[in-house]
Amino acid sequence: MLEARARSQLKNLTDWNELYFRLSTSDFKDRRWHADQFGRQPLSDIKRALKYLDKHDVAKHNVQSVATAKLGTMVAGMMGGKKSKIKPEDFLPFDTKALKRDSGISDESLIVFQRLMKTRKMDGRVIALLADDLKAFSGRNQEQ
Amino acid sequence: MSKYSFLLQTKAEEYFELLPGVRLKKYGGWLVAEAIEQEEISKLQSQATIRAVQLAKRIASDKGIQLDEAFGLLQGGGGSITEAELLSEYTEETLSMITSGSSVESTNARMVTAFIRSRGQGMIDDEWQDLTDWELEDTKTLPRKAIAKVVEFIAEEQNAETQEAMAAKKATKRNSPQ
Numbered sequence: 001m002l003e004a005r006a007r008s009q010l011k012n013l014t015d016w017n018e019l020y021f022r023l024s025t026s027d028f029k030d031r032r033w034h035a036d037q038f039g040r041q042p043l044s045d046i047k048r049a050l051k052y053l054d055k056h057d058v059a060k061h062n063v064q065s066v067a068t069a070k071l072g073t074m075v076a077g078m079m080g081g082k083k084s085k086i087k088p089e090d091f092l093p094f095d096t097k098a099l100k101r102d103s104g105i106s107d108e109s110l111i112v113f114q115r116l117m118k119t120r121k122m123d124g125r126v127i128a129l130l131a132d133d134l135k136a137f138s139g140r141n142q143e144q
Numbered sequence: 145m146s147k148y149s150f151l152l153q154t155k156a157e158e159y160f161e162l163l164p165g166v167r168l169k170k171y172g173g174w175l176v177a178e179a180i181e182q183e184e185i186s187k188l189q190s191q192a193t194i195r196a197v198q199l200a201k202r203i204a205s206d207k208g209i210q211l212d213e214a215f216g217l218l219q220g221g222g223g224s225i226t227e228a229e230l231l232s233e234y235t236e237e238t239l240s241m242i243t244s245g246s247s248v249e250s251t252n253a254r255m256v257t258a259f260i261r262s263r264g265q266g267m268i269d270d271e272w273q274d275l276t277d278w279e280l281e282d283t284k285t286l287p288r289k290a291i292a293k294v295v296e297f298i299a300e301e302q303n304a305e306t307q308e309a310m311a312a313k314k315a316t317k318r319n320s321p322q
Binding site: 006 | 174177183194305
């Protein structure tokens with residue numbers, strides 16, 4: 001038991017080298033992640049920076065792929081005709097619907113909102129405001 | 145809004161006064177260098193534990209005794225075998241265990257050194273200067289009371305970070321409807 005705990009502790013050590021290279025090689029060239037400054041940064045800043053970098057990288061790769069995605073949509077449209085429902089988002093490397101799920105209104109909120117729409121009359125302006133999120137949410141549900 | 149409003153909003157830096165000429169900056173959490181030092185210590189302790197368990201297992205099987213008893217022997221608890229016998233039979237393993245094991249004092253000294261090196265400031269030539277070259281040898285010259293105060297400060301900083309994380313978690317839960 002003692003040995004197992006010690007072994008699991010050894011396995012769970014943070015790979016500081018990996019974190020350092022991840023931050024110091026990011027696009028932002030922030031001085032805080034230079035070798036002489038890295039050790040003096042608060043852990044909370046490191047966590048926030050890593051979280052932000054993950055989102056930023058996804059957005060960056062998607063933006064860089066927009067031209068190819070549009071071309072793909074055009075070719076698919078030409079081959080599939082007018083009924084083709086393929087959108088540029090379908091060709092992006094990262095799923096934009098999943099991204100919205102992370103950063104937009106939570107699915108739980110939308111379930112509550114849908115229930116409210118069924119049980120009582122909702123203000124049209126509120127529905128209009130959430131229309132895109134609702135549509136995306138229904139789309140996700142249908143896919144699943 | 146005034147273009148200088150950010151100056152008014154800036155939070156003043158807080159310090160923990162260790163000695164009249166030495167202070168530590170408060171961050172409300174640990175810094176990277178401090179966390180690395182802590183993990184290094186924890187790594188050494190885990191390795192020492194593994195070594196001790198393996199030696200205890202070997203003694204138990206060689207001598208035909210219970211593992212608990214073998215542990216007791218390693219801790220100098222007496223029993224059927226004397227310490228001298230144990231040392232002569234398992235010289236290499238026992239010595240390596242003794243040298244690799246770290247006491248509470250040495251662990252504290254390492255952590256105190258890391259904290260002073262990464263956030264400590266000293267009054268040198270009438271101005272506060274960073275103590276980035278503070279060494280373990282310097283920590284050894286600190287009075288015991290000062291070491292205890294830093295150890296308390298280390299725990300406070302860790303608690304502050306944990307509490308902040310918990311508050312953030314609660315706020316997220318509160319903001320997202322069930």
